[in-house]
Amino acid sequence: MTDSSLDQQCINTLRFLSVDMVQKADSGHPGLPLDAAPMAYVLWTKHMKYHPADPQWADRDRFVLSAGHGSALLYSLLHMTGYGVSLDDIKQFRQWGSKTPGHPEYGHTPGVEVTTGPLGQGLANAVGMAIGEAQLAATYNRDGHTVIDHRTWVIVGDGDLMEGVASEAASLAGHLKLGKLVCLYDDNYVTLAAGTDITFTEDRAKRFEAYGWQTIKVADGNDVAAIDAALNEAVADTARPTLILVRTHIGYGSPKQDSFKAHGSPLGVEEVKATKQKLGWPLEPDFLVPEPALQHFREAQARGQQAQDDWNGRLDGYAKAFPELAGELRARLHGELPDGWDSDIPVFAADAKGIATREAGGKVMNAIAPKLAALFGGSADLDSSTFTNLKGFGDFNPAVTKGEDTQGSDSAGWSDAGRNLHFGVREHAMGAIVNGLAVHGGFVPYGSTFLIFSDYMRPAIRLAALMGVHAIHVFTHDSIALGEDGPTHQPVEQLASLRAIPNLTVIRPADANETAVAWKVAVATTGRPVLFALSRQKLPTLDRTRYASADGVRQGAYVLSDAKDGKPALILIASGSEVSLILEAAAQLEARGIAVRCVSMPSWELFEAQPQSYRDEVLPPDVSARLAVEMGVAQGWRRYTGEHGDMLGIDRFGASAPADALLREYGFTVENVVQRAKALLQK
Structure with a gap:
């Protein structure tokens, strides 16, 4: 032939x-x-x-x-x-x-x-x-x-x-x-x-x-x-x-x-x-x-x-010449995390004024980066807002040569080896490129933008979940509390929409220490993507000598504070910035003699992965007076509030105004939480 x-x-x-x-x-x-x-x-x-x-x-x-x-x-x-x-x-x-x-x-x-x-x-x-x-x-x-x-x-x-x-x-x-x-x-x-x-x-x-x-x-x-x-x-x-x-x-x-x-x-x-x-x-x-x-x-x-044998030979020679680099490369290609990768993650001191969880996330990422060479990614032109720049690790941008006019960039150097990837204003491509990095192997890849723009990325996020790849999405500006930019930039239905995607873990931490644990969870996760919803505004850093450890994030929901005798008449549940709000409301309710349990619920998916016994421990079936508080649509919360509970959420679009005015107008005040809680007890 x-x-x-x-x-x-x-x-x-x-x-x-x-x-x-x-x-x-x-x-x-x-x-x-x-x-x-x-x-x-x-x-x-x-x-x-x-x-x-x-x-x-x-x-x-x-x-x-x-x-x-x-x-x-x-x-x-x-x-x-x-x-x-x-x-x-x-x-x-x-x-x-x-x-x-x-x-x-x-x-x-x-x-x-x-x-x-x-x-x-x-x-x-x-x-x-x-x-x-x-x-x-x-x-x-x-x-x-x-x-x-x-x-x-x-x-x-x-x-x-x-x-x-x-x-x-x-x-x-x-x-x-x-x-x-x-x-x-x-x-x-x-x-x-x-x-x-x-x-x-x-x-x-x-x-x-x-x-x-x-x-x-x-x-x-x-x-x-x-x-x-x-x-x-x-x-x-x-x-x-x-x-x-x-x-x-x-x-x-x-x-x-x-x-x-x-x-x-x-x-x-x-x-x-x-x-x-x-x-x-x-x-x-x-x-x-x-x-x-x-x-x-x-x-x-x-x-x-033959090609693989040749490569194995080159790899053996490389290992003899550069043993440390070879060990690091092998570990990355096998998806192994180095020992002590999380040892420098900070513990944040209690602070009533606090820090935005986006800023806390940036500090955590930069504590992880020196020990986790696989951490690689960037933002859709929003580094200064999402705080996702890995400081001192240069920019992956071989198209730009050193010394060339970079129009105001403060890059530590342009290089193929840089670990900050500038996606430009290309959210959809960012999501798909992060997926490509994940399936390629050798990376713990991440992308970041505002939560509202997850809508531009949804097909790629869904495919990441379908494939079960280890990709991390860092979304900030997570609620109407971002303020004056108005309803076009204020996420309302996004959390519910993302939680509806199978095999996707969504985490909305309440303070800096929950954010630190969330990053530990995200990096160690396998077989699914992880997504953060982080605040633009400062949130109080909770006093963990008074409240439960932030390690409860690993279980998805945990009892943050409890009734003095451990028998609550009312359960307040919240995620993210609203957790500090329910704690303030609980203090007022307790002053009126009402036994209150406060539950921080940063991740529905992690909570649902727990045994039923743990879930019943956090949300006792015999306590029907439950109020969930979250700045988003109520959809889905019924599974946790039950038929006799209530949900303080947002079922309409936001508005352009200072954040304080928005929270007041939308009912996210201590007074309104107290009133809604008392109404439940009177049913």
Whole structure:
């Protein structure tokens, strides 16, 4: 068999495994696998570095199918190259419990680097992966010892490039000169519902050139040699990310070629036959894997073993030359926390005037950073407001050279090894890039902005929870108490909305010491993202000789102060800034002879993870008089107040006024809490 005929057999194997998957499932997207198989084949057999026997090898190249609806193509690649995806798995495409779900899922299918499907997310995740490689390489590589050296490859479609998150991420990638990021654009002129002529006629190449990308055009998506040459050209440009625009034909070879009808529905029995006949593929059997094609793809196993063996050798040499650095790198790549990483976290002295929890969080982060090299992230242009800058650790910004006009920046130095990542005003991309860093490995990544702008990030936060990745989101300005900026910036429904996301831990600490414990919890958490809601305004630092230890944050809710005889007639529950409010109200109620328990509840999710016995201990079932106080919508609080309880919240938007006036007008005063509590006791 000639090289060209073997190439064609391999490409058609990918095509028809995918087509047969979709047809058998009677569900899926055959269009992309039919047209993108040649570019995927060239990439996976001639350019990409990976080891199917060890999908988590640290220095592998990363591949992201951002156009995740084309998952059948990815599963075909994984099966053919020898990952743990069998032909039986292929035949169970989109079925209950299979390894081959409708869109790629991280942690579910070996070889899938990130969960994709919502368009644009994968491209932004890939930017995070490329940033991760660059930062680790700059931090650990030394002359003669290159231990971090891999690329990030992406296949994107028209829908990906239309989404705003892709624009945000691509803009940042160009600015950061991420030369090891290469995107193959399946440029087929067709979307789900129509041709791109009705929605997407801009010059995509010029757009990406304006972002600072190299762009290369391949006129024929079936031209293996041209694709190969384009990939070589992409790799040669180390200073710019690359977009390769590959002109393809959706549903190639089928009766539905070049039609949106090929996008998201099975071709149909007769159409499958016609497609196989046109491309010279046997009609029977389905799921045909010719032996020459399988052997050719499986050469990836030996290549991967050799590449990993070479890397292990380099790593051993590196460890002899730089034992401390090597130990730190190994620990990071395995997700291990160094001993004593939290030993310098401050304990804050009692202070009635107090400190904003955003400021306390900044102090805690800067106590952790020197001992936790993996801590890496930044804000969406809000460092001075979110207090998330890691002082003295420089900025990750290789696009800017030292000495260049940085327009007022007080950076400690621009470098690939810097640990402060400036996302710019790109909240959605920030969330997705943080996810990319998390799945890349080697980082405890974080992003930060105001709580209200979590709305711009929700898709990425949801995907972080779905994937179960260790990402941290620091949200500040958590309530109407931010004041004069008004309702556009005052979160009301955001806490309830975020708490509704499965597998996401939301923590709203009441003071500086709760914030410190919250950070301990967040860094040590595995298998889920963690989100902070921190105050703009100062909050009293509670006297822990008088009140319970802030370590109660670990349980999500705890008895902060109790009735003198331990038998409360009334329970006041609050989170965040409202905790000090219920303590003041409790003092007045107790002066009137009412036995009150105050419960700080910074995290519903941590509380729900506790045994029922603990939850009943904190909220005794026989005490029905319960008042929850939180500056947000009441939704969800009924589970803790019960049918006979009450909730002082905000079920309308905020207003522009000084914070004190807002709290008074919205009823967040000691007098109103006391009145609402007394009313409960009179029922």
